[in-house]
Amino acid sequence: MNETTQKKRMLDTRMVPAPSQGIIPERDLYSTPVLEARHLGIEFGGLKAVEDFNLIIGKTEIAGLIGPNGAGKTTVFNLLTKVYQPTMGTVLLNGKDTAGMNTVQANKLGIARTFQNIRLFDNMTVEDNVRIGLHNQVKYGMFTGILRLPGYWKQEKQQHEKALELLSIFDMQDLAGVRAGSLPYGAQRRLEIVRALATHPSLLLLDEPAAGMNPHETEELMRNIIKIRDKFQIAIMLIEHDMNLVMGICEGICVLNYGRIIAKGTADEIQANPVVIEAYLGKKKEG
Amino acid sequence: MKLKKNAVNNIICYGLVIVVFIICQAMISNGSMTRSLKGQMVPICVYIVMAVSLNLVVGISGELSLGHAGFMSIGAFSSIIGAAWMRSALGIENETLRLILSMIVGGVFAGVFGVLIGIPVLRLRGDYLAIVTLAFGEIIRNVLNCFYFSLEGNRLHVAFNNPNLPGTILLNGPNGAKDVAKISTFPAGFVLILFTLFVVLNLINSRSGRAIMATRDNRIAAEAMGINVTKYKMMAFVTAAVLAGMAGALYGLNFSTVAASKFKFDTSILVLVFVVLGGIGNIWGSIVAAALLTVLPELLRAFSDYRMLVYAIVLILVMLVTNNPMIRGLVNGLFRRKGAAAQTQGGGADE
Amino acid sequence: MISFLRFLIYGVSLGSVYAIIALGYTMVYGIAKMLNFAHGDIIMVGAYIAFCAMQYIGLPPLVAVLCAMAFCTVLGVVIEGLAYRPLRQATKLAVLITAIGVSYLLQNTALLIWSSNPKVFPSVFSVGSIRLFDGNLVISSETILTIIANIVIMIGLTLFTGRTKMGKAMRAVSEDKGAAELMGINVNRTISVTFAIGSALAAIAGVLLCSAYPTLQPTTGSMPGIKAFTAAVFGGIGSIPGAMIGGLLLGIIEILGKAYISTELGDAIVFAVLIVVLLFKPAGLLGKPISEKV
Numbered sequence: 007m008n009e010t011t012q013k014k015r016m017l018d019t020r021m022v023p024a025p026s027q028g029i030i031p032e033r034d035l036y037s038t039p040v041l042e043a044r045h046l047g048i049e050f051g052g053l054k055a056v057e058d059f060n061l062i063i064g065k066t067e068i069a070g071l072i073g074p075n076g077a078g079k080t081t082v083f084n085l086l087t088k089v090y091q092p093t094m095g096t097v098l099l100n101g102k103d104t105a106g107m108n109t110v111q112a113n114k115l116g117i118a119r120t121f122q123n124i125r126l127f128d129n130m131t132v133e134d135n136v137r138i139g140l141h142n143q144v145k146y147g148m149f150t151g152i153l154r155l156p157g158y159w160k161q162e163k164q165q166h167e168k169a170l171e172l173l174s175i176f177d178m179q180d181l182a183g184v185r186a187g188s189l190p191y192g193a194q195r196r197l198e199i200v201r202a203l204a205t206h207p208s209l210l211l212l213d214e215p216a217a218g219m220n221p222h223e224t225e226e227l228m229r230n231i232i233k234i235r236d237k238f239q240i241a242i243m244l245i246e247h248d249m250n251l252v253m254g255i256c257e258g259i260c261v262l263n264y265g266r267i268i269a270k271g272t273a274d275e276i277q278a279n280p281v282v283i284e285a286y287l288g289k290k291k292e293g
Numbered sequence: 294m295k296l297k298k299n300a301v302n303n304i305i306c307y308g309l310v311i312v313v314f315i316i317c318q319a320m321i322s323n324g325s326m327t328r329s330l331k332g333q334m335v336p337i338c339v340y341i342v343m344a345v346s347l348n349l350v351v352g353i354s355g356e357l358s359l360g361h362a363g364f365m366s367i368g369a370f371s372s373i374i375g376a377a378w379m380r381s382a383l384g385i386e387n388e389t390l391r392l393i394l395s396m397i398v399g400g401v402f403a404g405v406f407g408v409l410i411g412i413p414v415l416r417l418r419g420d421y422l423a424i425v426t427l428a429f430g431e432i433i434r435n436v437l438n439c440f441y442f443s444l445e446g447n448r449l450h451v452a453f454n455n456p457n458l459p460g461t462i463l464l465n466g467p468n469g470a471k472d473v474a475k476i477s478t479f480p481a482g483f484v485l486i487l488f489t490l491f492v493v494l495n496l497i498n499s500r501s502g503r504a505i506m507a508t509r510d511n512r513i514a515a516e517a518m519g520i521n522v523t524k525y526k527m528m529a530f531v532t533a534a535v536l537a538g539m540a541g542a543l544y545g546l547n548f549s550t551v552a553a554s555k556f557k558f559d560t561s562i563l564v565l566v567f568v569v570l571g572g573i574g575n576i577w578g579s580i581v582a583a584a585l586l587t588v589l590p591e592l593l594r595a596f597s598d599y600r601m602l603v604y605a606i607v608l609i610l611v612m613l614v615t616n617n618p619m620i621r622g623l624v625n626g627l628f629r630r631k632g633a634a635a636q637t638q639g640g641g642a643d644e
Numbered sequence: 645m646i647s648f649l650r651f652l653i654y655g656v657s658l659g660s661v662y663a664i665i666a667l668g669y670t671m672v673y674g675i676a677k678m679l680n681f682a683h684g685d686i687i688m689v690g691a692y693i694a695f696c697a698m699q700y701i702g703l704p705p706l707v708a709v710l711c712a713m714a715f716c717t718v719l720g721v722v723i724e725g726l727a728y729r730p731l732r733q734a735t736k737l738a739v740l741i742t743a744i745g746v747s748y749l750l751q752n753t754a755l756l757i758w759s760s761n762p763k764v765f766p767s768v769f770s771v772g773s774i775r776l777f778d779g780n781l782v783i784s785s786e787t788i789l790t791i792i793a794n795i796v797i798m799i800g801l802t803l804f805t806g807r808t809k810m811g812k813a814m815r816a817v818s819e820d821k822g823a824a825e826l827m828g829i830n831v832n833r834t835i836s837v838t839f840a841i842g843s844a845l846a847a848i849a850g851v852l853l854c855s856a857y858p859t860l861q862p863t864t865g866s867m868p869g870i871k872a873f874t875a876a877v878f879g880g881i882g883s884i885p886g887a888m889i890g891g892l893l894l895g896i897i898e899i900l901g902k903a904y905i906s907t908e909l910g911d912a913i914v915f916a917v918l919i920v921v922l923l924f925k926p927a928g929l930l931g932k933p934i935s936e937k938v
Contacts, residue, residue: 025345087517113519121517127510129574130503137500138507142519148528151499152492158499165500205519357737359744413923419736420679421922424873428915435912454906467908558866562744569741602752608745609727616734 022203038101039064040116040209040241046085047094047265055081056265057094063209063258066235069243070256072276074285078124078265079245083211087119088112100208116140118207120198122214122245130189132178132197135186136169139204141167172200176230191218196227201235210234212244216251224248228255253277261285303494306577310490314483321479330588335588339365339544342489344567344579347537350563352574353502354529355509356415357423359561360430364534366437366556367406368399368541373470374442374449374463375399375548380474382447388476395476396485396542403538406433406533415526418512428560432452437553438467469552470545477547485543486580489536493576496532505529566604570613613643646780651903652896657787657856659895661793664849665872666844666879666887667801674818674882675838678736681743682723683846684869685750688862690716690847692754692853695763712847720843721836729832747866754862762861765854786855788888793852797845798888810837818882869913871898873889874918880931 024198038063047057056078063069071079084090086097088109090189097104099115107115127135144165146157162208173179176196181189186197202210215231216224228251235242246252252259261269261276263285269276276282317334320326343365374400379385385394410429417425441452445460452458456466464470473625496502504525507515515522545551567586571578590600614624665687672680690712697708727746731739769784774783805811816824817834825831853868854860873896877891893916901913921928 041521089517108522109513110519113517119517120513125514125517127507127514130506131511134503134506137503138515138518138520139505141504142501146500148496148499148501151501152495154495161500201518212617242309351737355737357740367859370764413919417922417926421877421926422738423740424679424870424877425919425922428874428918429869431914432912432915435909454908498785510914562748565741573737587703597768599752601748602756605745605748605752609742609749612734612738612742612745613727613730617730617731 014188039098040067040100041086041243042098042101043086043095045095045100046082046092046097048081048090049093050083054265056085056262059085059262059267061260061267061270063243065208065240065241067241067243068231068235068255068257069264070252070259071243071245072247072249072252072259073262077262079262080213082262083119083213083245083263086112086211087117102150113205113207114208116208117211118202118205118209119211120195120202120213120215122217124194124198126183126186126189126193126194126197126201130186131174131182132184132186132189133166133169133182135197135201136172136204137165139172139201140168141166141205143206169204172204175203175234176200192223195219196230199230199234208240210240210242212242212246214245214247216246216248217240221250224251226249231255298496307487307490310483310486310580314480317479333587334479335477335482335543335547337548337584338479339540340564340567340583340587341486341580342482342536342540342543343564344571344583345486345489345493345576346533346540347564347574348571348574348579349496349529349533350509350535350567351568352572352576353497353509354505354526356418356526356530357426357565358530358533359423359427359558360410360433361533361537361564362556362558362560363425363433364403364407364537365541365544366553366559368396368403368538369545369551369556370437370440370464370470370541370553371398371402372399372542373473373545373551374444376474376476377444377463378447378449381444388474389478389481392476392478392481392543392546395546396481396539399542399545400535400539403541404531404535407534408527408539409533410574411527411530415523415530427558427561430558431558434553434556440464443467464617467553469548469550469554470537473546473549473551475547475549477543482543485539489539490576492532497576501525501528546577563604566608569608622629646777646864647903649781651899653781653783653787653836655896655899656892657790657895658899659875659892660790661849661853661856662872662875662895663794663888663891664797664845664852665868667797667884668845668849669873669889670876670879670881670883671801671814671838672842675814676724676728678728678739679743679873680728680839680842681740682746682750682867682869683842684865684872685747685754685859686695686720686843686846686865687850687853687869688754688860689719689750690843690850691765691860691864692758692763693847694851695765695854695860699763699768709848709851712851713844716843716847716850717840720839720846720847722830724738724836724839751862751866760861762859765858765860766856767855784850789851790856793848794888794891795850797848798884801841801884810834812891814838841901844852871911871914874914874921877918877928880928883928883930886928886930909918 041057041061041063043061044093046059048055059082071082073079081090085092085103088104088111089108099112099117102115104112104115127138146161150157170179170182173182176199178193178196178200181193186194189197195217199212199215212231216227219227231242231244232255236242244252244256256273259271259273259276260267268285269279269282271279317326321331321334323469331618343361346357347361350356372395376391376395379391379394385391414425414429439454441458441462443450443458443460443462444462448460450458450460460596497506504515504520505528507518507520508522508525567583568579570586571580571582613620615621665683668683669680672678672683693715694708694712697703697711698705703711723746727742731742761898765903774788776783777782805814812822813829813834814837815828816827822833851864854864859931872891875894876887877890878894879886879888894917897917898910898914902910905913
C-alpha cells in the first residue's frame, strides 16, 4: 500500500497527524483511540445545534476544532464532557461507551477541559485550584481529614508537591498562595490548563486557550501545549480562533459550520480546502 | 508556608476562645457576673455553634439555608426525650454523662433528618433551595406541634395529634416540653464550641473541604474536575445539621420548658444575621458576632425594642457594602481617610 | 356536601388573594430574577395604610385602598432603588439576604409604629352576600369582591404585558437583560415599573386579605407572602396565568387540608406542595425551564 492510499483510507476514519510534524515517532496510530465520536448530535427544541459529528483522536494527537462563531464548537465540547447529553450518536472514551454518564464520570474516564469563559474557583488559592484537580487521585475520606489521621498528613504533603510540580509547567509555582480570582487574565487561562491536567486526563480539551493573549504569550502557549503533550503523553483537542496557533501545532484539524463537519485534515489540506475558505477562512484570508 | 500560617491562626483563635472561657468562669465563680448575663452563657454557646455550623453551609458550601432552626428543634426535642428515657430506663444519674449522651442523640437525629431533607433540597439551586429549606423548617415545626411523647416507667409512648397518653408527659404537642431536667452547663457549652471548631476547621482544611468550596465557587467547573457536587454539598449540609442538633440539645436541656415556637423562622434568620455580620465564610467572625449580638441586647435593655430593626438595617448595609463595588470603594476611601481608628471600628463586618 | 362546597369557596377566596400576591412575585422574579422576600411585608404595610386611612382619617374604603396602593407603589420603587438596584451584579445569595433584611426592616418598623397588638380590620365592602341552598351556603361579599378583583387584575396585566410598550419592554428584559439594554430599553426603569405594579397589587391583596381575616399585625404579611411565592412557583414563575392557577389551587389545597386532614398541619401541607412541585416539576405548571449556559 503506498503512502497516499493509506492516508486517504485513514482520512475517512480519523484525523491524520501531519508527517512533517511527527514529534513523537513511536506514536501508535492503531491502538484504541482516546476519543471516538460517532454520529454525535444534539437538538435544542427542534434546532439541531450539532449533527452527525464523527471524529477519532489517537493517542498523543493534537487536534484542532475550528469554525465560525456559533458553529457549535463549544457545544461539541459540552457533548464530549457530558455537560449536555447527546440526543444522537455515541462517544467512546478510551474505548468505553459514555452513554448515560455525567460530567464527573466522564472526567474519571480521562477527559478534562478548560472553559471559554474562565471558570476558576476564584476564592481559593492557585494551589487549591490545582488540588481540586488532584481530588480523585487523593483517597483519604472526610473522617481522616477531620481527625487528622496519619494518612491525612502524608497525602496532603504528596498533593502539595504534585500541585507545585504541575504549576511549574507554566512557572507558576511562586503564585501558589495567591487567590485565583486576583490573577491576571493570561495566568488564569494557564491555571485552568494546569487544573485540568491535574485530573490526569488522557484527553485534554482546551476551549480558546489563547483568547485575550498577545502574540508573544500565544507563542509561549504553543510551545507549552506541545510540551504538555510530550511530557504527559496525552491527546489534546483545542478550539481556537488564532489561526497561527491552530495551523502551527494541530496535527489534525476539523472544521465545523452550522453544527456539521465540513472538512477534516491536516493544516495544509484545510488551508487549501475551498469549502473551508468559503465558509470561514475566506473572510479573514488577508489577516 | 500557607499551611503553617493557617495553623498558627487557628491556634491563636482556639487560644482566645479558651482564654475568654476562663475569664467568664472566673467571673462566675467570684460573683462579678450579673445573674441575667450568667443565664445567657449557655445560649451564647448555643448560638455560637449554630452560627458556625450555618456558616459551613452558607459560607463554605455557598447555599442559603433558611431552616437551620429546624435542625436545632429536632436536636432539642430528641435530646429531651432521650435524657428522660436514659434516666428512667437506663438509670444514668450522672448529669454530665447524660448530657453528653443526649447531645449525641440530638446530633444523630438532626443528622438523619439532615440526610432526609438534604436529598431533595440539594437537587435545587439558589433561591429555590433557600425557600425549600425555609419550607422544611416550617414543616418540622408544624409536625412537632402535633407530636405527643410520654414516659411510663421505661416505656416510651408516642402519639400523633392525641394528647391522651399514659405516664408522665414529656412532649405535649404545641405546648412543648415541660419539667425538663436542666442539665446543660456552661463548660459543656464551651466543650461543644471547641468540638464544633475542631470539626469545621479541620473539614475546611482537608480534601473534602476544598471540594465543598469548589462546588461553591463554580459548580460546573467542579463537576468537570470530577467532583461529585451533590455528595459534597450533602457533606456540608449534614455536618451542619448534626452540629445544630447538638446545639439544640444543649439549648433544650437548659430550660425547664421548651416549645416548638422557640425554633421559628425568626431563629433561623437571627443565626443568619450572626453569620452575615461575622463575615460569610469567616468562622471566627461568626463566633464573635454570635457572642456579641447575644450579650449586647442583654446589656443595653433600652436597645432591645430596636434590636431586630437594627439587625435588619445592618444586614442590608453589610450586603450593600460588601457586594457593590462602588459603595465598597467609597467606604474603603472613607476608612483610609479616617485612618486606623476607624478601621478598628469597622470590625468583623468589614471582612 | 354543602360543607365541602363551603370549604371550596373559602379556598377560592383565599386562593384569589394568594393569586394577586403571587402576580407580584412572579413579575418581579420573571423580570429582575430575584426573590423579593419583602413582598409579603408590603402587603402588611398596604393593609396598615388602608386601616389608618379609614380608621383615623375616616376616608371611604375605596379612597383608602387607593391611598394604600399609592403608598406601596412608592415604597416598592424606593426599596428597589435603594436596596436591590446596587446589587444587580451581585450573587443571588447577597440579593436574597438583602431582601430578607428588607422584610425584617418593614416588619420591625411596623412593630414600632403600630405595636404588636392586633388591629381589627373593619369590613371594607358591604355589598351584601349571596345565599344558596336555603341559606346553608353563604358567599360573603368579601369573597365575591376578591374573586372579581383577581379576574380583573389578571386580565388587566395580561393586556398590559401583551399590548403596551412598557409591557413589551418587561418581556424583553425578562428574556435577556443585556440584549434588551442594547435595544435601547431602559432596564432599570423597567424593573422599577415592575416593582411599582407588584407593590400596588400587594396593597390590594393586603386589604382583601385583611377583609377576609380581620386581624392585622406586623407579621400578617410574611406567611401569606411565602405561600404566595409557593403559588407562583406552582404555576410557573414568570407566568401570569400560572400565578392565578397556582394561587387558586394552593388556596383550595390549604383550606381543604385544614378542614379534612389537620388544622395544625395546614401550613405544612402547603409547603409540602411547594417541595413536591420544585422536585418534580421545577418549572411549575405553566413555566419554562431555565438552564445555565456553559
